[in-house]
Amino acid sequence: MTYTSETPTPKNRSASGSPQSPVLAVEGLNVSLRRGATWNAVVRDMNFRIDAGETLAIVGESGSGKSVTSLSIMQLLPQGISRVEGSIKLSGRELLGLSAADMVRIRGSEMAMIFQEPMTSLNPVLSIGEQIAESIRFHRELNRAAAKAEALKLMDRVRIPDARRRYDDYPYQFSGGMRQRVMIAIALACKPRLLIADEPTTALDVTIQAQVLALIKELQDESGMGVLFVTHDMGVVAEIADRTLVMYRGDQIETGATEDIFARPAQPYTRALLSAVPALGSIQGSPLPQPFAIYDSTTGEADATVRDFPDTRQLDAPLLLDARNLVARFNVGKSLLRRAAARVHAVENVSLQLARGETLAIVGESGCGKSTTGRLIAGLQKPVAGRIALNGENIAGRSQRYISRHVQMVFQDPFASLNPRLTVGKAVAEPIQVHGLAGGREQEEIVANLLRRVGLSPDVARRYPHEFSGGQRQRICIARALALKPGMIVADEAVSALDVSVKAQVVNLLLELQEELKLGLVFISHDMAVVERISHRVAVMYLGEVVETGSRADVFGNPGHPYTRRLLDAVPIPDPARRYSRRATAARELASPIRPRDYVPPVREYKEINPGHFVQVPGPEWADESRG
Template sequence: MTTAGPEPAPLLQVSGLRVEFPTDERLVTAVDGIDLSIRPNEVHCLVGESGSGKSQTARAALGLLDPPGRITDGQIRYRLESGQELDLAQLKARGKQMRHIRGGEIGMIFQEPARSLSPMHTIGFQIAEAMRLHRGLSKPAAWEAAVEALKEVRIPRPELRAKAYPFELSGGMRQRAMIAIALAGQPRLLIADEPTTALDVTTQAQILRLLRRIQAERDMAILFITHDLGVVADMADEVSVMRRGEIVERQPVHSLFAAPQHEYTRMLLEATPKLREGRRAEASSSALIDQDSQGHGPAEKTKPLVEVKGLTKTFTLKSGVLGRRRRHLHAVDGVDLEILPGETLGLVGESGCGKSTLAKCLLRVEKPSAGSITHRLGNEQNQQDRAGQDVATAPEAELRGYRQRMRMVFQDPFGSLNPRMTVHDILAEPLRGDGPVARERLVELLELVGLEPEHLDRYPHAFSGGQRQRIGIARAIATDPAVLLADEAVSALDVSVRSQILDLLGELQDSRGLSYLFISHDMSTVEHLADRVAVMYLGRMVETAPTEALFADPKHPYTETLLSAVPIADPVRQRARERIEISGELPDPTEKPEGCPFRNRCRFAQEICALEAPELREVQDAEGNPTGRRSACHFAEELNLMGVQR
C-alpha cells in the first residue's frame, strides 16, 4: 500500500508487550517486549516459525490467552472510529467492553475452522448469532444477513448451505464460513491466524483472493499471521518478522524481500524454495529418461523398480437406516505409474485426490480392488521379495521382503513414533526379524541422519519436530530399502527445518541410490526435489512429465491451475503474474461427473469432455513425435497452457 501525505495514525499500536506462561518448572516468555503498529487499510503480515510468539501476540490483543498465560507488561492501544484510544491489555477478558471489541471492532479467523465452529449448530445459526450480538438484529433479519454473508464469501447456494452443519462442508467452505462469522460485526481490523495453512493450494488461492477483495471493499486492516513467505509476497503491505518472542525486523514488503536486514530474515528467505529458480543437483543418471536437447524422447528407457497398471481402490460407504444405503468411493481409479531407479517422483494433487491411498496400496497396507503392482526390488542379501511378483494380489505372508525394500516416511513426526519406546527400540523394531540387532548398526543409522549416538536411549518427547523426522527417516532406511514413500514428510515442519530435511533426503539418495515417491501439496518443494512429477485428480492420474517440462509447459488444464495457485516468494513476480482461477470445490468423490473428471471446473471443456473420459496417453509434438510426457486431456496437443515463468 502506498499513500501520499503524512502517515495515518495507527489503528492498533502494540508497545513493549510481554506475555508469560508460568509453569511448575520455569517461567516461559512467549512474547518478549515487542512493538507493532498496524495502520488503517493496511495488510500487515506477522511472519515467523513455530513458537516465535505470533499467535500469542494476536490472542493477547483479544483477551484469548489460554491459562496460565498472562500479559505482564506493555500496552495494546486500539483507536476507535471516534478517535478514542483503548488499552486492550487493561480490559477484562470476559468483560462487556472486550466482548464488544472482540468481533465488533476486531474480527479473528483461526487456523482450524473445524475446531472453531460448533458441530451442534448450523453454519447459518452461528453467523446469525454473531449478527445479533454485534449488530443488534432480530432473528429473522440476522438469518437473512447470514445468508447474504455466505453469498459475500462466495459460498454457492447460500440459502441451502446456511442450513448445513460444519461436518457437511469442505475445508474451504468451512474457512469461508469462519470468515463470514469474523466479518459479522463489521470490524475495522481482521486478524487472520494461519487461515490457509490446512488448505489445498487451489483453495488457499481462492481464500487469499477473497480476503483481498473484502479488505478493499470494506477499507479494513488485516493482521495476517503466517509462516509462508509466498503468502506474504502475495498479501502484505508491511511485514514484521518474529523470532523467539521478539520482532527482529520490520519493513515494507518489497524492501524486505529485496534487502532483508536481519540474518534470521535472510535465512528464512534462503530456506524457502521459489518456483522456477533452480533445483538441486541432478540425481544419478540411472534415475532419468535420456532426452535430446529439444526435450523430446525418450531415447532409452530405464526399467522401472515399481510398475503400477490400472490400480483401483474402491471403498463402500454405508449410510441411512441400518446402513442400507451404500455408495462407492473410487479413491484410486485406474492409475498407471512407474518409479525408476534412483529418481524422485513427485506426486501432487488436492486433498482427497487419492495420493495417500495410492501410497498405502503400494505398501499393501490397503489391498487394491483391481490392477497390478510389479516390482524389481530384490537384492543379493534378501530374495524373499520375489522380484517380478504382483504385489497387488500376493498373499500377506509373501510381502515381508517387499516391505523391507519399500519403506514409508510419515507426515507427522510427533504421531508416527511410539512415545513409549526409546529411539533404540524404534530403530531396532523393523530389523528384529533378522536376529539380534547390534547397537553399532543403530548408531550408524543415527549418524547417517545427523543425530548423535547418545540419542539412542532417549524417548521421542525429548526431541524437536525436525529431530523426530530424522528418527523417522532412520527407521525407514534401517532395512536398506530401494524405495522410500514420503507422504507429506516435510509439511508439518518449519521452513528452516524443512530445508534441512530436504537436504538430508538428497544426501541419502546420492549415497544410497534411493528412489523416492515424494507426495506433497507444496509445488515449490516438489519442483526443488523431484525429477519427474505425476499429477492426480479425483483418483485418476491426469499428467506425468519431467519436472522442468511440467512447470514450464503443462499439458493438462488442472496442472495449469495448480501452478497458477502456488504463491511465489517474490512480491514482484507474484503480483505481476497472470492468475488462472479455478471455479468451485473438488466434486464429491462418490458422485464423479461423467466423462472427464475435471470438466466441471475446466475453462476449456467441450462436448466431448462430458461424453468421454480421456485416457492418460503419450503427448506428441507438432511433428507427431513422442515427447516422453503423458496427459489425460482430449486437447493436450492443442491447448497453449501457462506454466511458471522464470
C-alpha cells in the same frame, strides 16, 4: 529493541489529511510463560501499529513468538501460566486490564481471528450455518431468522456455492478450502476493525491458498479493516502484506515496507529467510533434482558444503515399482436394500512406474487421490482392481509384513506418527523387533547408526517425541522407515507443515539417502516449488485420475493440461513487485469424487506431446480454461 514507526502514508490519514489513530497499536509488549516456578520470556519489547486498510505480516519460523504475539492481542493465552505486559490499544482503547466479560464482547465484534486449522476451530456437532449465525446473534442481538439471513449473505460473500442448501451441512462435509472460508465468514460476521489471520493458508492446497488470500484482500478493500497476517511463508507475505515485521526467537529484529524488506533486508536472519524460499522455475532446464541451499541465520550466508547430487537412477534394471490400472473406491451411505447408495472414486485407472534411485512426485489438491495412491503402493490399502509389482513381482496376496520390507511410508504429521509413550530409540527399533532382524546390543547399534544417518545424535534415543522440534521428529520417522532397509519410501506430504529452512534440510536429507542407498522415492505433495527441486518425474492427479505425467522438466516447462497450468499459476511469487502480475486464479472448487452406485467411468484418451510426456485429453469441463 527500539522501534520507530515509518512516516505516515495516505492509509493512516483521514480525507482532510489529519492523522487517524491506528486500528491496532502495540507498544513495549512483553510476554512470559511459566514452566514450573520459572517464568520464561517468549516475546520481548514488541512495537508496531496497523492502520485502517493496511496489512502487516509478522514472519518468522516456529518458536519465534509470532503466534504468541497474536494470541496476546486477543488475550487468549492461558491464565495463570502467562504474563502479558506493555500496551495493546484497539482504536485507541487499552485492552490490557479489561475484564474477561469486556474481552468477550470485543472478540468477534471489534476484532476477530482466523486460526491455522479450521477443522479444530469449528464445532463438529453444529451445522456450518448455525456456527456463523451464533456469532451474529451474540454480538448483534438479532433474532434467529434475521441471523440466519445475515449468515446466508456472509456465505455468499465468501463464495460458498449454493449457500442455502449447504447451510445445514456439517464441517466434515466441506473441503479444507471451504472450511477456511467458513472461518472467514465467522470472523467477518460483525465487521471487525481488526482481523488476525494466524497461518490461515499453511495447510491449504496452492490453488485454494490463492483463492483465500484474494478473498481476504477483497473483503479488506471493501470494509477498510486492518489485517495482522501471521506466517512463515515469504511467498504469501509478498502477495498480501503492505508492511512486514520479522521475528527471531522472541525478538522483533526488522520491520518496514514489504518491498524494502524483500529488496534490502538488513538482518542476516531476514536474508536467510528470504534466500531459503523455493522459487518456481529456479532450476529450469536441469534434468536432475537440485538440493536446497542451507542458509546460516546468524550470517545470512549459504552453507558451502551443500552439493549437487549425481544421477542415481538405475533405468536399465527391473522397475522398483510397476503399478497398472489401480482402482480404489469407497462405499457411501446405504440404500433401502442395504447396498451402497454411492461410491467415492478415489483412484481410477492409475498407472505409475518407478525406477531404483528415482523420485516420482504425485501432485494435486486435497481429494484428488494422491494419498490413497500412496497407501495402495505401500500395501496399507487393497485396490479394487489393478496390479502392483515390486521388483518385478506381483504383490497380490502378499502379507503386509512382506510388503513393508520393500516399501515404507513417511506421513505428514510426525508427532501423530510416533507413539508418545515410546522413547525415540524404541520407536526406531520397533520394526526391527517385529521382523526379528536383530536384538540386544546389535539392535542398539543399528538404531544408533540410523539416527546418525538422519543427522541426529545416538544419545537422543533415550528421549521422547515431545522433546523434539517438528523437523527433528520427521528425521526420526525417516530413520524408522529405513530400519528395514526398504528399496522404496512413500513420503506423503512429509515436509508440508515444516518451516522453510527445516523443509530444505529434510528434502536434502532425502536426496542424500537416495544417493547413498539407491532409494526410490514416491513424493506426494501439493507444494510445487518443492516438487520441482526433488523430483525426476511428475504425475499430476485430478479427481482420482492422472491427467499428466512426464519428466519434471517437461511438466513444469511445458504443462499440457489446464489443471497443471492452474496449479503452477497459483504458486505465490516471492516478489512484492510482481504482486499484481500473477494471473488471477478463479474460485473453482475441486469437484466431488462421489458418484452414483451404477456410475461407469469414461474411457480416457492420452496424447504423448513429448517422449514420455503424456497428457489426458481434457473433457468439456475444462473448455473455459485457456493458456491466456
